[in-house]
Amino acid sequence: MAADKTLGESLREHGVSRRGFLKFCAATASMMALPPSMVPAIAAALEKAKRPSVIWLSFQECTGCTESLTRSHSPTVEDLIFDHISLDYHHTLQAAAGDAAEHAREQAMKENFGEYLVVVDGSLPGPGSNPGYSTIAGRSNLQILEETLEGAAAVVAVGTCAAFGGLPKADPNPTGAVAVQDIVKDKPLINVSGCPPVPMVITGVLTHYLTFGQLPELDQYRRPLAFFGQSIHDRCYRRPFYDKGLFAETFDDEGAQKGWCLYRLGCKGPMAYNACATMRWNAGTSWPIEAGHPCIGCSEPDFWDAGGFYNALSVPTGNTTGALLGAGLTGAILGGAATALAKKKSKTEETKREPVKIDELEQKL
Amino acid sequence: MSNPMEFLLWTKGPMFDWALAIFAVGLLARIVEIFMLGRKHNYAAPKGGEWGPGFRTMITRTVADTGTFARAPFDVVLGIVWHVGFLIVLLLFIPHIELINSVLGLGWPGLPNPVVDAISAVTVVALIAVLVHRITHPVKKHISTVEDYLMWIVTFLPLVTGYLAYHRLINPYPLALGLHIFSVEIFLIVLPFTKLTHIFTAFIARWYNGATFGRKGVES
Numbered sequence: 031m032a033a034d035k036t037l038g039e040s041l042r043e044h045g046v047s048r049r050g051f052l053k054f055c056a057a058t059a060s061m062m063a064l065p066p067s068m069v070p071a072i073a074a075a076l077e078k079a080k081r082p083s084v085i086w087l088s089f090q091e092c093t094g095c096t097e098s099l100t101r102s103h104s105p106t107v108e109d110l111i112f113d114h115i116s117l118d119y120h121h122t123l124q125a126a127a128g129d130a131a132e133h134a135r136e137q138a139m140k141e142n143f144g145e146y147l148v149v150v151d152g153s154l155p156g157p158g159s160n161p162g163y164s165t166i167a168g169r170s171n172l173q174i175l176e177e178t179l180e181g182a183a184a185v186v187a188v189g190t191c192a193a194f195g196g197l198p199k200a201d202p203n204p205t206g207a208v209a210v211q212d213i214v215k216d217k218p219l220i221n222v223s224g225c226p227p228v229p230m231v232i233t234g235v236l237t238h239y240l241t242f243g244q245l246p247e248l249d250q251y252r253r254p255l256a257f258f259g260q261s262i263h264d265r266c267y268r269r270p271f272y273d274k275g276l277f278a279e280t281f282d283d284e285g286a287q288k289g290w291c292l293y294r295l296g297c298k299g300p301m302a303y304n305a306c307a308t309m310r311w312n313a314g315t316s317w318p319i320e321a322g323h324p325c326i327g328c329s330e331p332d333f334w335d336a337g338g339f340y341n342a343l344s345v346p347t348g349n350t351t352g353a354l355l356g357a358g359l360t361g362a363i364l365g366g367a368a369t370a371l372a373k374k375k376s377k378t379e380e381t382k383r384e385p386v387k388i389d390e391l392e393q394k395l
Numbered sequence: 396m397s398n399p400m401e402f403l404l405w406t407k408g409p410m411f412d413w414a415l416a417i418f419a420v421g422l423l424a425r426i427v428e429i430f431m432l433g434r435k436h437n438y439a440a441p442k443g444g445e446w447g448p449g450f451r452t453m454i455t456r457t458v459a460d461t462g463t464f465a466r467a468p469f470d471v472v473l474g475i476v477w478h479v480g481f482l483i484v485l486l487l488f489i490p491h492i493e494l495i496n497s498v499l500g501l502g503w504p505g506l507p508n509p510v511v512d513a514i515s516a517v518t519v520v521a522l523i524a525v526l527v528h529r530i531t532h533p534v535k536k537h538i539s540t541v542e543d544y545l546m547w548i549v550t551f552l553p554l555v556t557g558y559l560a561y562h563r564l565i566n567p568y569p570l571a572l573g574l575h576i577f578s579v580e581i582f583l584i585v586l587p588f589t590k591l592t593h594i595f596t597a598f599i600a601r602w603y604n605g606a607t608f609g610r611k612g613v614e615s
Contacts, residue, residue, distance in 0.1 A: 250567065251398075261568060273509060274507050275506065293489065294489070300568055300572075301572065331398055331400040336403075336407075341497065342494075344490035345493055345497040347411075348409065348411065350411060350412055351500075353412040354498060356416070357417070357419035359423075360419075361419050361421065361422060361423025361424040362423045364424040365423055365426065365427025366428075
């Protein structure tokens with residue numbers, strides 16, 4: 031898959047009209063919080079952009095991210111851009127298999143050295159752990175990643191597993207899984223977290239990269255601020271119910287039927303930063319909270335270990351009741367023992383007491 | 396703890412259990428000791444009852460008499476404002492009720508969040524005012540100990556961090572919430588070993604005073 035055609039040519043070949051293309055550019059500009067004056071610049075840059083070579087590495091993952099990014103039910107400009115970037119290596123999508131597949135990666139790396147994008151989904155067993163937990167063609171994930179990184183222009187960690195370790199890293203982390211950012215130290219890296227991430231976010235990031243030749247502004251988790259700058263809670267259409275104190279308490283009560291806030295049913299929206307509330311899913315049809323389910327905070331580090339999905343955010347994660355009862359009992363025993371000791375001491379002192387008689391006092395005087 | 400989420404999970408998990416355990420051990424040990432030590436057996440027939448006067452004194456000592464109010468209106472009003480505000484914020488904010496329910500299995504209706512928000516703002520301001528008064532009033536300043544100032548800090552931090560977390564004034568939110576929970580854990584840990592124990596012993600002491608006066612008998 032050589033990257034000869036420009037993106038504009040490729041899109042036209044697939045029947046994307048000029049109007050549709052400009053609409054996409056305008057939507058991208060607004061989505062990335064860029065001024066409208068940038069739309070022609072985006073269009074011009076995309077029009078001329080050579081399709082970048084992309085090497086997609088799948089490590090300890092479930093392919094959910096790929097499903098999310100490729101299985102929208104109508105071909106949109108977004109997924110055409112995604113499909114027609116020069117995806118030179120991708121386990122799920124490439125036709126080649128076995129030795130030929132690995133050669134495709136090596137060839138893409140050679141031909142586009144210093145220019146290709148590396149997209150990673152899935153975590154990988156870290157440097158100190160058993161590499162045998164995840165191998166491709168008999169080589170460890172770590173070896174493949176380090177080798178592929180050498181000529182990479184930038185790295186995109188797609189999904190929470192790649193960005194933060196995700197499910198494989200969840201307690202007790204049997205495979206010693208680490209996130210891509212634990213390995214990548216000297217290349218531009220962007221995390222697109224979510225389990226899976228919103229498809230528009232990855233195309234937005236790619237568009238930004240094609241237009242400006244650099245990664246967008248990132249938050250402290252290296253996620254694009256344009257999509258991860260605000261919490262689900264702050265953009266949730268059910269927020270007024272939270273503010274009024276109107277909560278669904280079960281999934282079938284009056285509150286649930288009336289669409290009240292899902293905080294008490296375990297919504298992690300206040301701590302989750304993602305674009306679901308604004309961009310929604312399935313071509314803007316709906317999103318989890320609109321479907322009546324609390325947000326599980328899947329775009330955040332360690333969300334699998336952040337307590338039960340159906341426990342309110344303020345509920346502690348441990349066996350607190352047990353700790354409280356045990357400690358209370360211990361305290362009561364300690365208090366009882368202290369009392370017994372004090373009483374015993376008091377009695378002992380009483381037996382030792384030597385009353386002073388008047389005669390003795392008079393003698394002393 | 397390399398990131399805010401790990402910090403939040405630590406405060407919600409092991410640290411919370413430790414704080415609650417230290418709180419429960421300390422508090423129960425002290426309360427049980429207080430009750431078990433008791434008084435020596437009473438051999439004289441009392442003239443009055445204990446329970447009525449006991450409960451009456453719990454109320455009368457809570458409401459300042461006119462003389463006290465005339466002498467120190469600032470202390471009385473601000474003292475009541477911030478104590479009541481603190482209790483409302485603690486006990487009637489929905490996320491707090493969820494927490495208590497998960498630990499003790501007890502739940503009750505809460506107040507709308509904007510109401511709790513306004514009350515917490517008033518409480519924060521009242522607490523700052525009492526600190527300024529403590530520092531500027533010559534007598535108060537003279538009798539204040541290091542513990543008094545430490546207790547003010549320990550009480551103030553949960554309120555102010557809670558306010559900052561609710562308004563999302565610290566980013567990211569897991570850090571804000573983690574700091575709030577951590578400040579509460581410090582409060583819980585020091586509670587049984589400082590004058591904060593009065594939360595549990597003040598009313599017992601008031602009842603005890605009233606009961607002693609009420610029974611009009613002889614006790615050693």
